[in-house]
Amino acid sequence: MAQVPVEEGVFTWPSDEPRLIGSQCTECDNVMFPTQSGCPKCSSSSTEQIELARKGTLWTWTIQGYPPKSPPYAGNDDPKTFEPFGVGYVELPGQCKVETRLTENDPEKLSIDMEMELTLVPLYTNDDGDEVMTFAFAPTT
Amino acid sequence: MSTDDVAIVGIGMHQFGRSDLSGMDQGVVAVRAALADAGVEWSDMQFAFGGSAAAGKADTMVSKLGLTGLQFINVSNGCATGGSALFSAYNSIKSGMFDLGIAIGFDKHERGAFRVDNSTWYGKSGMALTTQFFGMKINRYMQQYDISTEALDRVSEKAFRNGSKNPMAWRKKPMSLAEIQESRMLSYPLRQYHFCSPAEGGVAIIMCRADKAKQYTDTPIYLKAAAVRSRRFGSFEVMAPHLAPEHGDGPTIDASKAGFEMAGMGPEDMDLAQLQDTESGAEIMHMAENGFCEHGEQERMLAHGETEIGGRFPVNTDGGCLANGEPVGASGLRQVYENVLQLQGRAGERQVPNNPKTAYTHVYGAPGISGVTILAR
Numbered sequence A: 001m002a003q004v005p006v007e008e009g010v011f012t013w014p015s016d017e018p019r020l021i022g023s024q025c026t027e028c029d030n031v032m033f034p035t036q037s038g039c040p041k042c043s044s045s046s047t048e049q050i051e052l053a054r055k056g057t058l059w060t061w062t063i064q065g066y067p068p069k070s071p072p073y074a075g076n077d078d079p080k081t082f083e084p085f086g087v088g089y090v091e092l093p094g095q096c097k098v099e100t101r102l103t104e105n106d107p108e109k110l111s112i113d114m115e116m117e118l119t120l121v122p123l124y125t126n127d128d129g130d131e132v133m134t135f136a137f138a139p140t141t
Numbered sequence B: 001m002s003t004d005d006v007a008i009v010g011i012g013m014h015q016f017g018r019s020d021l022s023g024m025d026q027g028v029v030a031v032r033a034a035l036a037d038a039g040v041e042w043s044d045m046q047f048a049f050g051g052s053a054a055a056g057k058a059d060t061m062v063s064k065l066g067l068t069g070l071q072f073i074n075v076s077n078g079c080a081t082g083g084s085a086l087f088s089a090y091n092s093i094k095s096g097m098f099d100l101g102i103a104i105g106f107d108k109h110e111r112g113a114f115r116v117d118n119s120t121w122y123g124k125s126g127m128a129l130t131t132q133f134f135g136m137k138i139n140r141y142m143q144q145y146d147i148s149t150e151a152l153d154r155v156s157e158k159a160f161r162n163g164s165k166n167p168m169a170w171r172k173k174p175m176s177l178a179e180i181q182e183s184r185m186l187s188y189p190l191r192q193y194h195f196c197s198p199a200e201g202g203v204a205i206i207m208c209r210a211d212k213a214k215q216y217t218d219t220p221i222y223l224k225a226a227a228v229r230s231r232r233f234g235s236f237e238v239m240a241p242h243l244a245p246e247h248g249d250g251p252t253i254d255a256s257k258a259g260f261e262m263a264g265m266g267p268e269d270m271d272l273a274q275l276q277d278t279e280s281g282a283e284i285m286h287m288a289e290n291g292f293c294e295h296g297e298q299e300r301m302l303a304h305g306e307t308e309i310g311g312r313f314p315v316n317t318d319g320g321c322l323a324n325g326e327p328v329g330a331s332g333l334r335q336v337y338e339n340v341l342q343l344q345g346r347a348g349e350r351q352v353p354n355n356p357k358t359a360y361t362h363v364y365g366a367p368g369i370s371g372v373t374i375l376a377r
């Protein structure tokens, strides 16, 4: 089965070691995700594309316990088979905190400040039979 | 009272919850109730500011209320729609432009959590949910300031108890701590009964120049401040795919400071407050962000019942969003409606004792906006 990204330009693709694609302000070095053309810190209109760090620490988290409404959610929204998933912000050192799915959905196994690493996870299968991939962070230990 | 003050002279509401009426018609019901409360006619209104998030353009309600040619401006500002209508009405009078006018908010939402309008990777991937933001914000806050899950449960218990004393509330059944603690986990650490639901309803507030207030009522309530603020760089807000590495104050802290400055008062001068309680953790965090306690102090305050109707500083006396639900366009004005009742001594079974003189409201919503009002009699 072929794999395709949920959207072009969000993370490097294809890649064995994926990275999120963000923007950095050319005036004040502020880092943003996803890419954007203006800087909310210094109001500059000049940003350039950068690849973000693959590793960071968990800043906060929750567990999505019920199926998000579909649309827009593209994953499994069947209440009978829905699997809760983790969502959090991972702080990438010296860059920014990115909101992300987490591969872990057990509250006992998640804690603020734990080390995390970027990975890609299957979200759904599209009409062409391709596996659509999105990004998530996974605990490194 | 100074001559340039603004007074509230009439309030009206359509009950929150579920109704067969359209959202717009619930707004019309609220307007008619407010007109009756002030003893005035629709034709006396010199201006109106009104809005809803999901129930149509407010200005079209003139076809039912009367085509009087008044200046009617639609306001659309998410959860701060009502607050923004009020702020605009306040300034229209304070500036001397008009003497008498009305702020209107109403709404009607589909059942279940708010649907997000985001078809990019963000919504597709299962993010962009307001419930996740609240779960993540309180989860970090609880760890930082040592707040227990029992504190969350107590906020909900209080809300449903207060709602049971409010004939206009949606949820009027008190709920035990155990029922709350056993409800379904929606967004850790928040359970079903920690969250409010989208709902329906309408509220209208009639305002006039303070020196003319006694024409309409013996008990005018003065609007001492109305402030709305958006987010600043570094704050942690709902629907944010990324956050800055540094921390900045959120819009609630900014709106609160602006409101107190405008009123020439401080948190210690307030007798009661209605604070945005989209979920019970929000009430806890907003107690501190609005300046009513230190971070972490809420645990003790809740355990001792200090924010109960008979407590030292009553919070969400009408049951808040938790017991009333959240019709986005009307929610902020519902808080003002409740404070007017409290200050006029008309709150019935849920009346705050000892004749409160001052009251505070605070709304918060996407994408990081807060609105504050300060009322005094």
Ligand SMILES: [Zn+2]
Pocket: A025, A026, A027, A028, A029, A030, A039, A040, A041, A042, A043, A044
């Ligand atoms: Zn910049």
